[in-house]
Amino acid sequence: MANETKTTVAPYDRVLDVSVVMTVIRPRPVVGLGNLLILNPKTPAQPADGQTQPASLSDKLSDTDRMNGILMRKTDTATGAIYREYKNVDAVAVDYPEKSDVWNKASTYFAQSNHSDRVAVLDYDPAKTYDALKAFWYFNWTFAIQAVSKLDQSTVDLSNIFERNQDHFLVLQTNDISEYDNYFGQNYTIGLKHDIAEAMDAALVGANATLTVGSITWKFKELVGITPELLTSNELSGINRCKAIAYVEVNNRGETSEGWTLSGEYIDVLHGILWVKTNVQGKLENFLQENGKVPYEQRGITQLSGVVTQVLEEAYEQGIILTDPITGKGDYSVDTTSRDEQSQQDISDRHYGGLSFTYHVSGAIHTVTVNGQVQSDTILA
Template identity: 50%
Template structure:
C-alpha cells in the first residue's frame, strides 16, 4: 500500500498571477434549536443486562497499601458496560455513513443509545416502515422552513429515561419530544412525561414539547417554565412541526405565535374552546382570517418561549465566550486588567443580545416634547468588583466571583386593540 505523504509542496510555474482558493464547507448546525426524539425500547434481548455496576463478591475485596503503609480493604465495583438497546455498535459502518447516520453513542450504564441522523430517510433505514412514529416525527420536522441539518433520537430502556437523559443532556439538542403520545387518557400523563418535564424544569436549559387532545391534560403541568403544551389531533405531529418551524431561527428575532406549520391541519375552534386552551397556557394550531397559525407562543407557566429561549442564549453564550477567553489566553491576571477584560466580554455578549432583539432598547422621556424617545442602546448593565473586594479564599483558589449583569427582556406585541371614531351626519333615535 502506498504511503501517504504530507510534506510535499505543490509544483510552481513561471507566471505573474497566482490564484489561491479556499473551499468553505458548511458547518454543522450547533445551536439552541435542535430536536431530540425520545423512543422507549421495551425489554428484550437487546436491553442492558443488569444495572451496569457489578459489585465484588462478599469477602473477596482487594487489599492494598495506603500512603501511610497500612493495609486497607477497598470495595471498588467493577463497571460492566451495558449493551446498546438497539443492538447497533457505536462505531459507524460504511452503510451507516451512506444511510445518513452522523453519530452514535451508547450510555454504558443504561444501554441507552443517542444517534444523530441527517434526514428522515436516514431514519427510515433503521425502522420497520414509514409508519413508525420516530420516522413520522422526523419527516415532519425536516418538512418545516427552519429545520436543522440533523435530528437526534434517544433509544432508552423502559424505566430508565432519567438516567438516559442525564447521560446525553449536553449533546447537540435543546428541544425534546416523545415519539408516541404520553397521555394515557384525556387527563393523565405518563410517568416518563412527568419525569422529562421535571428534569427540564430543574435544569432550565432544555424544553419539553408535549401534545394532547384536551386542555385538561395540562393541569398537572401547571406553572412549568420549560414545558410547552400543544392541543391538536394526535395523528398529526404538531410538536415536531412547531420546533422545525421556529427553534432554529435567530433567537430574539422571532416569536412562537403566528407560526405556520407545514403538514398540520388548522383547527376551526370556538371562542369558548380557545379560552379553555389559553386558560392552561397551551398552544393550538387554528385558522384565523383564512390562514393557519399557532394560537400563542408560551410555556405552561404563562411565560413566553422566546423570552426563555433568549435567556438561554445569553446564559450559553456568556459561558462559552468567557470559557474561550480563559482557554485562549496564556494568563488572565488577577488584577484590574484581567477583571476589565472579563467585564468587556460580558458587555459584548449583552450587546449582541440587544442587537438580536433579546434585550429591550433603552428609552428616555423628553420633558420638552412630552414624547418617549429611543437611545439606540440596550437596557443592560455589567458590574465588576475589584480584586480587593474578593475574599482571601477566592484569591487563594484563583477564583473571581465579582462579575454580574442585569438586562431587561424585550417583549413582543401579540394582540392589538384599535380605537376609532366615526363621524356621521345622520340623526337617528339610537342611544349609542
Template identity: 30%
Template sequence: MKKLTLSIKEVEKMPIRDVTVTIDLQRPAGLIGFGKPLILGQKAGGAPYKEYSDLESLSADFGPSTEVYKLAAALKGQGQNSPAVFAVVAYDTNGGDPVSSLQSVWEKDWYFLLSTESDVTVIKSLADFVEGKGFKLFATRVGDEADLAVLKAQDYDRTFIIYHSDPAELAKYPDAAWVGARGSQPVGSVTWKFAQLIGITADDIGLSTVQSVNSAGGNVYVMRGGQPRTGEGIVVSGEFIDVIMAKDWVQVNIENAIQTLLNNSPKVPYTNSGIAQLEAATINVLRAGFNQGIIAEDGDGLPLYSTDFPTREETNPADRAARKYTGATFTFELAGAIHEARIHGTITV
C-alpha cells in the same frame, strides 16, 4: 418590560466548567445554537444516540412506518426553517425506561426534546426530569384537557404543550412541526405565536375551549384572520417560550465566552485589568443578544443592558486568596414581541 438580572460567579470543585451564570427573572411592578432537537422514541432492543441530517438517512434505522420517522417528518417538513440536524435515541420497546434513556444523553449537544410518547404519565416523568435540570425545553402534545390539568398542576417552566382536539392531527406530531418552524431560528428573532405548521390542519374549536387551554398552560393551533396559526407561545407556567430561550442563550453564551477567555489566556490576572476582560466578554455577548433581538433598546436606539463588576479593591480578600471572583452582575430588558394590538380610530363627518 421584563428585566433579567444575572450574576456571574466562579465556583470551586468544578473541573469541567469554571464559570457559572445564574439568572433570576424579575417582573416590573403592575452565540450557541439552540436549534437541534432530540427525538426520544422506541425500538426493539433500543438505539443509541445518533444524529441525522435528512429523512433518507433516518429511514435506514427507523422506517417510514415508525413513529420516530413520522415525528421527524413533521420536524423536517417545515420548509427553510426546519433544523439542519436532529438527533434520535430510542429505548427498548420491551421494558425500556424513557427517563433513563433521556438521562444517558442529557449532556449531548441538543436543546429541544421531542417524544413519540402520548401517555400523560410518561410525558409528566419526562417533564419532571427536564424541569429538574433547569435547562433545555420539552415540547409535547395533548388532546385531552384533563391531561393538560395534570401537567398544569406542576407549573413547568421548561415544557410547552400544543393542544389539538382531533386525534388524527395529533398523530401528525404538531409539537414537532412547531419546533421545526421556530426552533432553529436565531434566539430573539421570532416569537412562537403566529407560527404556521405545514402539514397540520387548524383545530376547529370555539373561543371558550381556546381560553380554557390557554388558562391550563397549553397552546392551540387555530384560524387567525383566515390563516392557521399557533397560539400564545407559552410554557406550562405561562411564561413565554422565547423568554426561557433568551435566558438560556445569555447564560450559556456568557459562560462559554468567559470560559474561553480563561482557557486561551496564559493568565487572567486578579487585577482591575483582568476583571475588565471578564466584563468585556460579558458585554460582547449582551451586544450580540441585542443584535439578535433579545434585548430591548431605548428611545435613542441604544441597548438596554448594564454591567456591574466589582473592582479588585471591592472584592473579598479570602476570595482573592482562593482565586475566586464573585459578585459580578448584569441586567437587561427583554425586547419581547407584540402579540396583540388595540387601535382606536375616529371618524368625522
C-alpha cells in the same frame, strides 16, 4: 476529517505571473439552541419502534453509515440507551422504517422550512429515563418531543427533569387539555393541543427553534402538514387558560395560537435567557482558555466585564434585550467589584465572584386593539 486528502508530494510548478488559490467553504454543522431530540422509550425485551438494525451496533460509524446519512451513534453502557443523529428523513429510515412513529415525527420535522441539518433520536429503557437523559443531556439538542405522544405519570416525571435543569425544553402534545392539569406552572414544558395523528410538536420545533434567538415570537407561526382547527371562542379561551398552544385558522390561514410554555412564560423569553446564559459561559470559558493569564487585578476584571458586555450587546442586536427609551441602546448593565472587595479565601482559590449583569427582556406584540372614530353627518332625533 474522513474526507480530507492526504498528499506526500509537491504540486508542479507552472510559469505564470498570476496565481489563484481556491478555498472551498463547506457548511458547518448546526450547533445551536434549536436542535431536536425524539425520545423513543422501549423495554429491554423489545426492539425500538420498527427498528430494522440491531441495538448492538458499534459506536464507530462505517462508510455505509455515513453514506446513508447517519451522523453519530453513541451507546451509554450504564443504561443501554442509544443516541443517534441523522442528516435527513431518509437517514432516519435506515433505522426506523417509513411510517413508524419515529419516522413520522422526523418526516414532519424535516418538512418545515427552518429545520436543522440533523435530528437526534434516543432509544432508552423507560425504567432508566433519568440516567439515560443524564448521559446525553449536553449533546447537540435543546428541544425534545415524544416518538409517541402521550401524557401519564412517566411524562410528569419527564417534565420535572426538564424543569429542574432549566436549559432544555420538552414539547408535549395531546388533544385533551385536561391532561395538562398536572403540568401547571412548568416553565420548560410546552403543551400543545392537537390531534396526535399529526405531529404538531415536531412541526413547531422545525418551524421556529433554529431561527435566531430573540428574532421571533412563537405565536402566529404557520406549520407545514398540520391541519388548522376551527375552534369556538370558548374552546380557545379554555386552551389559553391552561397555557397550551393550538393550531387555529385565523384570517384564512393556519397559525399557532400562542407562544408560551405551560407556566405562561413566553418561549422566546426563556429561549433568550438560555442563549445569554450559554453564550456568557462559553465566551468566558474561551477567554480564559485563550489567554495565557488573566491577572487578578482591575485589568483582568475589566477584561472579563468586556466579554460579558459583548455577549449582551449581541443579545440586544438579536432582539433578546429591550431598547432603553432614554439612551436608545440596549437596556442592560454589567457590574463588577474590585479585587479588594473579594474575600481572602476567593483570592487564595483564584476565584472571582464579583461579576454580574442585568437586562430587560424585549417582549412582543401578540394582540392589538384599535380605537376608531367615525365622523357622521346624520342628525339623530
